[in-house]
Amino acid sequence: MSVTSLALLLVAAVLHAVSNALMKQARDKLAFAWWMLGASSILGLPIWLSVRNAEPTGWLLVVVSGLLEAIYFFALTRAYSHGDLSQVYPLARGSAPLFVLVWAAFFLDERPSVAGLAGILLVVAGLYLVNLPSLADWRRPLLGFSRPASRWALFTGLMISSYSTVDKVGVRYFDPLTYLYLLLCVTWLVFTPQWWMSARRAALIREVWASGEARDRRPDARSFLRIVGGALGGLAAYVLVLTAMRLSPVSYVSPTREVSVVIGAWIGVRFMGEQGGGLRVTASALVAAGILIIAIAG
Secondary structure, eight states: OOHHHHHHHHHHHHHHHHHHHHHHTOSSHHHHHHHHHHHHHHHTGGGGGGOOSOOHHHHHHHHHHHHHHHHHHHHHHHHHHHSOHHHHHHHHHHHHHHHHHHHHHHHSOOOOOHHHHHHHHHHHHHHHHHTOSOGGGTTGGGSOTTSHHHHHHHHHHHHHHHHHHHHHHHTTTSOHHHHHHHHHHHHHHHHGGGGGSHHHHHHHHHHHBSOOSGGGOOBOHHHHHHHHHHHHHHHHHHHHHHHHHHHSOHHHHHHHHTHHHHHHHHHHHHHSOOSOHHHHHHHHHHHHHHHHHHHHHO
16 A cells, blocks of 8 residues: 555544544434535535536446445444444444455455455454453454344444445546545435435434424524534545545555544543543554554555
């Protein structure tokens, strides 16, 4: 992996972690996701001007990736509704690089070196540990695979790996910014029908209004700032990831971008009072070592 790719992915990791921290503060995460995707779609309207003479295959990949992103958001929401962050997040984010490694080998003919594979495994190990409360709970994510939280978390990891593999091909037909914008528009449209359901409509309204009462509704300025901040941060992060995919194998890019989990853990410990700081430092060292090995191997 080139130094340029590594730098792009580290910046993307910071932006992605901040964007997810903003989503964490939302009243309803799925509602927040819809507003965030809507903000991205509106802010990026000028990008439509750059879409010219795109090949049908490119449009097909945009639709497929957008649908996979929608399933990803839904699965992640379901996983968090059934389980803890320390159970769901390591399974979802940690399993994704392993899935990507399989897809890249079978469909993109990418073969990571032995050193690169060792780096990938170190990153996965670090991601597994980073959200555990203590080493005594090391088996926690391995227990209860029959429970909904574990199943949804693994399905989320599968979706991450799937859209990452599709995106590797998709950026051959559009520049990264245009490609990202188009697939996010597809994802936004997929989630839009929730306005037709009364319960979801109420959740969407509550997310941006200080009060849900009709007589006392007023815009919540902080919610709007979080939504716009999340949209801009997420958009910029993924553009950097897609750009890195043009420069390096996807089986290296996907695990390296997961350093955002370490940054997110630091944000949680430093600003949200979460536990497990000592263990997370160790996990961060594993992830950093894995990234260094991947960079050297590439």
